[in-house]
Amino acid sequence: MPVDLVSLTNVVISGVLTGLVYGLMALGLSVIFGVARVVNFAHGEIMTLAMYAAVILFSVYELNPFLAVLPIAATFFALGYGLQRLIVNPFVTRPDHAQFILLLAIAIILTNAQLMLFGPDARSVRLDSLLESIELGPLLIDRGKLYAALVAVGTAAALFAFFRFTRGGTAIRACADNWLGAKVVGLNVHQLYAVAFGLGTVCVAVAGCMMILLIDLTPAIGPGYTLLAFVIVIVGGLGSMNGALLGGILIGVSEALAGLFIVPSAKSMFSFALLILVLLVRPRGLFGGDR
Amino acid sequence: MNRRASFLLALLAVTLISLPAFANNYFLSLATFFLLFAYTGQAWNIMMGFAGQLSLGHALYLGVGAYTAGALYFHYGLSPWIGVWLAIVACIALGAFMGALAFRCDISGVYFTLLTIAFAEFARIGFDHFAWVGGSAGLFLKVAQQNHIDWLNLRGPPAMYYYVVLILAALAFAASAWLLRQRPGFYWQAIRENEEAARSLGIDSFRWKIFAVITSAAMTAVAGVFLAFYYNNLFPEQIFSINRSVEMILGPVIGGLGTLFGPLVGAALMIVATEGATELVDALGWNIPGVKQLIYGVILFAVIVYLPHGVWPSIARKLKLER
Amino acid sequence: MAVDRAEVKVGAMNLLEVNNLGKSFHGLHAVNGVSFSVAADSIVGLIGPNGAGKTTLFNLIAGALAPDSGSIAFAGTRVDGLRPDQMCVRGIGRTFQIVKPFAGLSVLDNVVVGALQRAPNVITARLCAEGILAKLGLESKRHLPAAALTLPDRKRLEVARALATKPKLLLLDEVMAGLRPTECDDFAATLRDLNRRDGVTILLIEHVMRTVMALADHVIVLHHGEIIGHGTPAEIVRQPNVVASYLGASDQS
Numbered sequence: 001m002p003v004d005l006v007s008l009t010n011v012v013i014s015g016v017l018t019g020l021v022y023g024l025m026a027l028g029l030s031v032i033f034g035v036a037r038v039v040n041f042a043h044g045e046i047m048t049l050a051m052y053a054a055v056i057l058f059s060v061y062e063l064n065p066f067l068a069v070l071p072i073a074a075t076f077f078a079l080g081y082g083l084q085r086l087i088v089n090p091f092v093t094r095p096d097h098a099q100f101i102l103l104l105a106i107a108i109i110l111t112n113a114q115l116m117l118f119g120p121d122a123r124s125v126r127l128d129s130l131l132e133s134i135e136l137g138p139l140l141i142d143r144g145k146l147y148a149a150l151v152a153v154g155t156a157a158a159l160f161a162f163f164r165f166t167r168g169g170t171a172i173r174a175c176a177d178n179w180l181g182a183k184v185v186g187l188n189v190h191q192l193y194a195v196a197f198g199l200g201t202v203c204v205a206v207a208g209c210m211m212i213l214l215i216d217l218t219p220a221i222g223p224g225y226t227l228l229a230f231v232i233v234i235v236g237g238l239g240s241m242n243g244a245l246l247g248g249i250l251i252g253v254s255e256a257l258a259g260l261f262i263v264p265s266a267k268s269m270f271s272f273a274l275l276i277l278v279l280l281v282r283p284r285g286l287f288g289g290d291r
Numbered sequence: 292m293n294r295r296a297s298f299l300l301a302l303l304a305v306t307l308i309s310l311p312a313f314a315n316n317y318f319l320s321l322a323t324f325f326l327l328f329a330y331t332g333q334a335w336n337i338m339m340g341f342a343g344q345l346s347l348g349h350a351l352y353l354g355v356g357a358y359t360a361g362a363l364y365f366h367y368g369l370s371p372w373i374g375v376w377l378a379i380v381a382c383i384a385l386g387a388f389m390g391a392l393a394f395r396c397d398i399s400g401v402y403f404t405l406l407t408i409a410f411a412e413f414a415r416i417g418f419d420h421f422a423w424v425g426g427s428a429g430l431f432l433k434v435a436q437q438n439h440i441d442w443l444n445l446r447g448p449p450a451m452y453y454y455v456v457l458i459l460a461a462l463a464f465a466a467s468a469w470l471l472r473q474r475p476g477f478y479w480q481a482i483r484e485n486e487e488a489a490r491s492l493g494i495d496s497f498r499w500k501i502f503a504v505i506t507s508a509a510m511t512a513v514a515g516v517f518l519a520f521y522y523n524n525l526f527p528e529q530i531f532s533i534n535r536s537v538e539m540i541l542g543p544v545i546g547g548l549g550t551l552f553g554p555l556v557g558a559a560l561m562i563v564a565t566e567g568a569t570e571l572v573d574a575l576g577w578n579i580p581g582v583k584q585l586i587y588g589v590i591l592f593a594v595i596v597y598l599p600h601g602v603w604p605s606i607a608r609k610l611k612l613e614r
Numbered sequence: 615m616a617v618d619r620a621e622v623k624v625g626a627m628n629l630l631e632v633n634n635l636g637k638s639f640h641g642l643h644a645v646n647g648v649s650f651s652v653a654a655d656s657i658v659g660l661i662g663p664n665g666a667g668k669t670t671l672f673n674l675i676a677g678a679l680a681p682d683s684g685s686i687a688f689a690g691t692r693v694d695g696l697r698p699d700q701m702c703v704r705g706i707g708r709t710f711q712i713v714k715p716f717a718g719l720s721v722l723d724n725v726v727v728g729a730l731q732r733a734p735n736v737i738t739a740r741l742c743a744e745g746i747l748a749k750l751g752l753e754s755k756r757h758l759p760a761a762a763l764t765l766p767d768r769k770r771l772e773v774a775r776a777l778a779t780k781p782k783l784l785l786l787d788e789v790m791a792g793l794r795p796t797e798c799d800d801f802a803a804t805l806r807d808l809n810r811r812d813g814v815t816i817l818l819i820e821h822v823m824r825t826v827m828a829l830a831d832h833v834i835v836l837h838h839g840e841i842i843g844h845g846t847p848a849e850i851v852r853q854p855n856v857v858a859s860y861l862g863a864s865d866q867s
Contacts, residue, residue: 039401087596094599096400097343098595098599100345100401101544101591101595102592102595102596104537104591105589105591105592106588107588108584108587109585109589111581111584111588112581112582112584112588113581116579116580116581116582119580120580223533227408227409227412231409234405263420268416269417272410272412272413272416275405275406275409276409279393279398279402279406279409280392280393280396280398281396473736474736477726477727477730477736478727478730480716480718480719480723480727481716481719481727483718484716484717484718484719487678487710488715488716490697490698490699490702491676491678491698491707492702492707492727492728492731492775492776492779493699493703493728493731493779494727494731549718
């Protein structure tokens with residue numbers, strides 16, 4: 001199938017933009033898994049919950065996702081904080097598999113609660129203002145994807161700034177690096193873990209608000225995105241926030257290209273093959289440091 | 292096992308053996324699923340409960356087993372009694388491959404679990420595009436006369452399937468009980484409890500972990516073959532689905548990891564709870580999708596938070612069934 | 615930096631020979647040019663301040679770590695680079711500084727795991743295990759879960775388990791830590807019995823000096839990964855650099 005340069009570039013650009021949104025979602029997992037040390041099997045389900053919230057705010061209050069993102073982010077911060085503080089925290093001292101199973105149970109409950117509340121039909125949010133693509137010379141850029149990607153980058157930047165320049169952020173990083181040391185210095189480790197989880201959840205929620213503009217929502221898509229987030233975090237490197245974003249772009253572009261050259265429904269096979277490869281050859285990921 | 296426990300076990304055996312005589316088709320199919328869950332739960336338990344490796348991709352073996360025997364029957368009329376051996380070989384090879392890769396490269400914990408999920412997902416999508424076995428449209432085995440038992444091709448009334456899976460579950464139970472008290476059981480538990488200490492005692496943990504994986508894979512393959520001939524049709528989306536993998540772990544996790552009776556008790560609890568809930572919802576005239584799965588989730592949540600060792604150990608203590 | 619070989623008595627066959635062993639982590643030498651021998655049927659003590667490299671040395675001998683340089687010979691053959699389970703098969707048993715019991719198994723089953731190394735089946739393994747538990751005074755607790763034991767008993771269990779593999783050389787890592795003096799003396803007597811009556815060669819890391827002095831035929835002193843002294847217990851307490859770095863110093867952490 002002959003592909004000209006223009007179409008190829010369009011597909012790559014589309015992949016990069018979608019990949020940035022994936023990257024934000026994965027960034028949330030990077031914070032939750034890398035910092036708060038929670039294996040969040042419910043990651044995709046939390047995102048779909050945010051997506052349903054965006055759908056409801058749009059259909060009931062006519063609030064478009066770019067505005068709805070603020071109240072949703074705030075609510076989900078509280079949700080994430082509460083989840084860690086009340087439910088997940090006691091599992092820090094228990095064997096690893098107990099924590100997985102806990103989050104797995106939460107994922108199952110969330111998916112099916114969403115199924116029961118919202119039904120299996122697909123939902124989406126399509127804004128008229130986003131229908132027109134942006135033309136850049138011969139290239140065609142989907143307006144919705146561009147704006148979504150910008151929001152993703154903005155949120156990621158805000159998170160980076162928080163971790164880099166604020167005392168709270170530094171404290172959380174200290175916790176992640178050295179739990180005991182942090183305690184010795186007087187940091188309230190439980191509080192900080194909960195804050196980290198909350199921040200991770202914010203990332204997921206914002207990513208969800210953007211995703212609803214790009215894809216169709218059903219309760220069943222959650223697990224696929226949980227896996228995708230893990231693939232990106234592992235490929236990009238655990239503990240590396242840059243890795244999460246860059247990994248997201250990598251996956252976004254490769255899926256777009258795979259969709260172009262191979263059968264579209266087989267595109268996630270590529271992500272899984274990449275995951276298997278990375279796990280076996282370089283478990284700390286492309287940008288990760290020593291575990 | 293003390294006298295009380297032996298008596299209860301005998302009672303259970305008698306009930307199960309005589310069930311088709313007084314149960315209608317609905318209960319029989321329920322009991323068939325109970326025994327199938329108990330069987331796959333026991334198979335999964337060997338890898339997790341005994342050797343401590345959490346696999347959330349066991350549907351891989353279910354699917355590969357099912358498709359191997361199913362496709363060979365579909366294309367060549369090969370009897371499932373032969374097909375099952377090929378299915379077992381295929382799954383042993385797959386399990387050995389994945390295990391060797393994972394354990395050589397020191398992949399453990401969440402990374403190992405993700406690896407198992409990735410393999411299963413890869414198979415699911417792969418088989419969707421595998422034309423020789425029907426791809427996503429599915430594989431349909433010929434449905435023969437219901438009441439005439441064709442042992443060679445495993446076709447017959449519901450009672451036949453029931454007895455086949457009853458024997459499988461009984462064998463699995465006996466095999467696990469035996470293994471637990473032999474060298475493999477001791478070595479696997481040692482590896483689960485503390486792999487470093489186990490190695491210092493001369494245990495080649497790499498070999499033994501692989502042994503656990505392939506034993507589990509082989510047993511699960513047989514369940515896959517059974518499913519192929521019980522359902523008469525196979526779809527990659529269903530048989531390789533992560534939901535199936537999760538379903539398989541519910542019995543042992545809820546009943547009690549690493550215990551003998553855990554998978555049985557867990558499977559029973561799950562079926563009773565979900566069927567009961569479905570009946571209730573129907574009786575109220577509602578139509579709510581997802582109730583069954585929601586109940587799985589809630590029970591799993593309750594167990595992992597409040598009864599981390601599973602339901603069975605607490606029951607056994609209360610009923611004074613253990614030493 | 616030149617170190618003379620810490621040899622033990624003439625005439626005894628050397629069960630363990632360590633030659634110029636080296637191991638570093640991130641550029642830091644944990645073990646540097648260590649050479650010594652352990653004669654069969656002897657008890658050798660390994661002492662030194664914390665961080666001297668004693669446990670690293672054990673890990674190298676037991677196969678848990680591979681050396682960067684040098685060699686280890688056991689019963690005449692080279693064994694450096696072998697896996698821990700292979701070392702055990704050849705006859706090296708070890709305990710861990712922080713005990714690692716199989717918490718979910720009973721005390722007896724813990725030792726059965728070890729005994730299965732040499733026993734052809736579970737029944738013989740169980741008999742062997744019960745014998746060892748009796749020797750170490752744990753037989754009354756054999757059906758308790760290992761997690762329920764006190765620390766001294768856990769240490770005893772650790773030794774019992776390693777003993778069950780019928781080792782020729784037993785590496786003991788701080789088995790006396792946390793024990794009261796009477797418990798120490800009892801345990802030391804048990805170890806002496808194992809050495810004299812059952813012919814188990816013992817190499818032990820110890821901070822409890824009364825035990826080392828009482829038990830060891832020969833003592834090796836390690837500091838910053840290097841041997842700074844060796845000899846009989848009576849000899850080393852008089853060696854000035856040993857006293858300065860370890861025995862005499864009052865504020866070693």
